[in-house]
Structure formats: structure tokens, C-alpha cells
Amino acid sequence: MSRKILIVEDVFIEANNLEMILEKAGYYVTGIARSVAAARKEIERERPDFVLVDIFLQGPQTGIDLAWELKKLEIPFLYLSANSNRDTLEQAKKTGPFGFLVKPYRERDVLVMLEIAVYQHSNGREALLKNTSRKKVNSNGNFHGIYGSSQALHQVVEQLEVVAPTDTSVLLLGESGTGKERMAEVIHKLSNRSKGPLVKVDCASLPPTLIESVLFGHERGAFTGAAERRIGKFEQAIGGTLFLDEIGEMPLDMQAKLLRALQEREIERLGSGNVIKVDVRVIAATNRNLEQEVSEKRFRMDLYYRLNVFPVWIPPLRERGGDITLLANHFVEIYCTRFGKPVKTISPKAMQTLMGYSWPGNIRELDHVIERTVILTRENEITQFALTPQPAAVAVNSTPTIKTMAENEKEHIIAVLKSVNGKVSGPGGAAELLGLPPSTLNARMKKLGINTGKSFH
Numbered sequence: 096m097s098r099k100i101l102i103v104e105d106v107f108i109e110a111n112n113l114e115m116i117l118e119k120a121g122y123y124v125t126g127i128a129r130s131v132a133a134a135r136k137e138i139e140r141e142r143p144d145f146v147l148v149d150i151f152l153q154g155p156q157t158g159i160d161l162a163w164e165l166k167k168l169e170i171p172f173l174y175l176s177a178n179s180n181r182d183t184l185e186q187a188k189k190t191g192p193f194g195f196l197v198k199p200y201r202e203r204d205v206l207v208m209l210e211i212a213v214y215q216h217s218n219g220r221e222a223l224l225k226n227t228s229r230k231k232v233n234s235n236g237n238f239h240g241i242y243g244s245s246q247a248l249h250q251v252v253e254q255l256e257v258v259a260p261t262d263t264s265v266l267l268l269g270e271s272g273t274g275k276e277r278m279a280e281v282i283h284k285l286s287n288r289s290k291g292p293l294v295k296v297d298c299a300s301l302p303p304t305l306i307e308s309v310l311f312g313h314e315r316g317a318f319t320g321a322a323e324r325r326i327g328k329f330e331q332a333i334g335g336t337l338f339l340d341e342i343g344e345m346p347l348d349m350q351a352k353l354l355r356a357l358q359e360r361e362i363e364r365l366g367s368g369n370v371i372k373v374d375v376r377v378i379a380a381t382n383r384n385l386e387q388e389v390s391e392k393r394f395r396m397d398l399y400y401r402l403n404v405f406p407v408w409i410p411p412l413r414e415r416g417g418d419i420t421l422l423a424n425h426f427v428e429i430y431c432t433r434f435g436k437p438v439k440t441i442s443p444k445a446m447q448t449l450m451g452y453s454w455p456g457n458i459r460e461l462d463h464v465i466e467r468t469v470i471l472t473r474e475n476e477i478t479q480f481a482l483t484p485q486p487a488a489v490a491v492n493s494t495p496t497i498k499t500m501a502e503n504e505k506e507h508i509i510a511v512l513k514s515v516n517g518k519v520s521g522p523g524g525a526a527e528l529l530g531l532p533p534s535t536l537n538a539r540m541k542k543l544g545i546n547t548g549k550s551f552h
């Protein structure tokens with residue numbers, strides 16, 4: 096039976112246009128209401144399965160007022176809106192919509208968005224999470240390489256398990272170093288695409304002029320300097336998963352092109368003119384507050400809703416202290432093995448130091464601290480960790496004076512250099528300890544302003 100949709104829209108042409116699009120696609124439009132009062136009557140007359148509701152309507156009440164009533168009636172809805180201001184967006188969001196369709200929209204946008212909303216409603220997180228028969232983090236606190244035993248991590252793992260086999264887009268949200276990339280790998284591994292490729296793109300490190308060709312590829316001669324044909328990341332990921340890391344850094348003009356590729360599931364290599372179908376599952380990640388980016392017009396609302404089908408929030412390490420012991424022991428084991436040392440233990444007092452720290456760089460910082468300590472400790476027990484003192488307010492206040500990744504990296508490299516008396520390459524040198532080719536380490540040192548001067552000897 097076709098789904099029953101009610102359109103609540105006061106602009107005659109837009110309402111009719113929508114009706115045509117929906118009916119052509121096989122939906123049954125129960126009616127068009129131009130005000131909240133008219134919508135109520137329609138809902139009473141023929142209860143719709145889904146409502147498309149414009150925010151600003153005829154009469155004293157808005158679409159947001161109607162949305163609250165729909166929520167009570169448990170009728171799912173999508174907002175139709177022109178780019179709204181931040182307050183309106185905030186108010187609208189509180190009603191729990193299944194998405195926003197931003198005007199002007201194309202036929203395809205409407206249908207894809209509706210399809211996603213219907214899917215999310217019938218298979219959404221709430222429904223899926225009721226299924227309790229899934230395997231959780233095992234007794235070693237290890238779920239496919241995700242270590243931890245906190246309740247917060249259990250909840251994240253549960254969501255990963257639920258969403259992995261569904262082919263739905265996933266948006267991983269969390270501070271830098273919380274494990275978003277690792278989670279993306281696990282989703283891919285647990286999906287039906289695990290035999291296909293997992294292609295990663297770090298949107299932050301792509302020069303704006305190259306993004307389009309990196310993502311979509313180009314033909315030879317497509318532009319000056321395009322000496323060879325390039326197969327883009329979308330094409331490389333066919334049959335697999337595309338991980339778009341730091342999606343919040345993508346320039347606005349590229350966001351429009353990305354949205355088109357995601358909606359139409361097809362791309363064109365630059366300079367080709369031929370359309371290529373791309374069967375790709377997308378996982379995106381960001382440490383930015385995308386809703387704020389949307390309200391400040393740095394991120395397209397329609398792309399946000401396209402990616403935000405299944406958001407997973409990964410809490411910072413300071414909010415999951417229960418994971419620290421497991422993670423610390425895990426990293427000690429890794430580094431002792433890597434450096435050919437017998438596996439060390441951590442004294443209770445040293446573990447207390449780790450537990451009391453606020454970890455602004457999250458798991459990545461813990462990883463580095465342990466690596467450094469394993470290198471520097473000769474005894475079989477680690478009795479202390481050198482941690483950067485944090486202002487007392489940090490743990491309470493969520494806006495700490497966070498060190499940049501570059502500062503953390505610089506500190507880490509300097510500590511390793513000190514431990515080997517400044518030796519960069521060769522056996523027992525810093526490059527070997529860090530698992531990097533000496534040329535890469537030299538380049539990093541140059542970039543970070545580290546000189547192998549006397550201070551390391």
C-alpha cells in the first residue's frame with residue numbers, strides 16, 4: 096500500500112509542485128493544508144503516515160506549533176523551509192523532525208530525503224536499539240579494536256553495531272582524538288561492504304583547488320597540470336565505504352557538489368562529461384558543531400541533513416574515565432612489544448595520575464603519553480607519568496585551553512629525541528622508535544621547528 100503523505104504549505108505553486116512529485120513517485124497525497132487549523136482537520140479525516148510541513152504558514156500558528164502536535168500523535172514529519180535564522184532552526188529542531196528540505200528543492204532531493212526519513216522512522220535508532228540480542232564489548236573490553244569498558248562507550252558500540260549492516264550514512268561527532276576514524280573502520284568491517292574498499296579522505300588537508308579532482312577524479316588534460324587520468328576517491332570506493340574525515344572543513348562551493356554526488360549517487364570525472372554510477376556508503380566525521388556551522392552559514396543545511404541520518408556522538412575521554420585503565424594497559428602492551436621490552440605494569444599511584452588528568456587531546460594524547468613513558472622507563476613498573484599540568488577549571492569547564500595537535504606532536508617528538516640523545520635515523524634512533532621513515536620525521540621536525548641541537552645530548 097502506498098504511503099499517505101499530507102502537505103502543509105501555504106504557497107500554492109510549491110504545494111502543487113510537491114504533490115505532483117510525490118504522486119509520480121507512487122505516494123498517496125491525502126491533501127494540501129495551508130494553515131495549522133486546516134492541517135488538523137486533514138489529520139483527523141485521514142491520518143497520514145508522514146507530513147511535510149512548511150515553517151511559515153497562513154494564520155496565527157506556525158509549522159513548529161503543528162510539529163509539536165504531530166510529535167504527540169507520533170506522526171513523523173519533515174520540515175520544508177527556506178534557509179531559516181538560527182532561532183527558528185533551534186525551535187524547529189526541538190520538535191524532533193526527520194529532516195529539513197531546504198527550498199528551492201529538486202524532485203530528486205524531495206524523494207531521497209523522504210525515503211531516508213521513512214527509513215529512519217521505521218528502522219531508526221530507537222527501534223533498532225530495542226533489539227537487545229547483540230554482542231557488546233567483550234570481557235576484555237575490546238570490540239574489534241575499540242578498547243574501553245565505560246557505559247558511555249558501550250552505548251557508542253551498540254549504535255555502531257546497529258548501524259553497520261544497514262548501508263545508512265553515519266555521522267561521527269566528537270572531539271579530536273576520541274576515536275572517530277577507528278569507529279569508521281569498525282563500521283566498515285561489520286558492514287556488508289567489508290570485502291570492498293574503505294577509502295579515507297581528510298577534507299581538512301585537501302587544498303581547495305584540488306578537492307574536486309581528488310573526490311571525483313579527472314581525465315587527462317582536464318586542466319593545466321592534469322597530465323594523467325586520476326580516479327577519484329568516490330570511484331575508488333565503489334562497492335565499499337567512503338570515509339570523509341573533518342567534513343566540517345569542506346568549502347561551501349564543494350559542499351554543493353558533494354551533496355549532488357550523494358543524492359544522485361553518480362559523479363563525473365572532471366573533463367569527462369560521462370556520468371559514472373557510484374555505489375558507495377558514506378561515513379563522515381567532524382569535531383565541529385555542525386549545527387552551529389549551519390546557523391552561521393558555513394555549512395549547507397541540506398548537506399547536514401543528508402549526512403546526519405544516523406549521528407553517533409563519541410564522548411571525550413574525560414567523560415569516560417572508566418576506559419582509561421584498559422586503554423593505558425592496552426597501549427603499554429603495544430609499545431613494550433614494539434620496542435622489544437617485557438610488558439610493564441602501571442603502579443596504582445601512576446594510574447591515579449592518568450585518571451585525574453583531563454585529556455584535552457583524548458585517546459591520541461593518552462597513546463602518546465604511554466609511548467613516551469614506555470621509551471623512558473627502564474624498570475618493569477611504570478611509577479610516574481609526565482603530564483602537562485592543566486588549569487583546575489579544565490575538568491569542569493568544557494572550554495579548556497587545549498593544546499593544538501601540532502603542539503602535542505612537537506612535545507612528543509622532542510621527548511623521544513631526548514631519550515635517544517638526539518639521534519634521528521639508524522638503529523635506536525627516534526625515527527625507528529616512532530615507526531616513521533627518517534625523511535618523514537625530518538620533514539615533521541622542520542615543519543614544527545625542532546632543531547637537533549645540543550639540547551638533546
Ligand SMILES: Nc1ncnc2c1ncn2[C@@H]1O[C@H](COP(=O)(O)OP(=O)(O)OP(=O)(O)O)[C@@H](O)[C@H]1O
Nearest residue numbers: 240241242270271272273274275276277382458459
Ligand atoms: N577505543 C579505542 N581503543 C583503542 N585505541 C583507540 C580507541 N579510540 C581511539 N584509539 C586510537 O587513538 C588514536 C586517535 O583515534 P582516531 O584517529 O580514531 O581519533 P579521531 O577522533 O578520528 O581524531 P581526529 O578528529 O583528530 O581525526 C588512534 O591511534 C586510534 O587508533
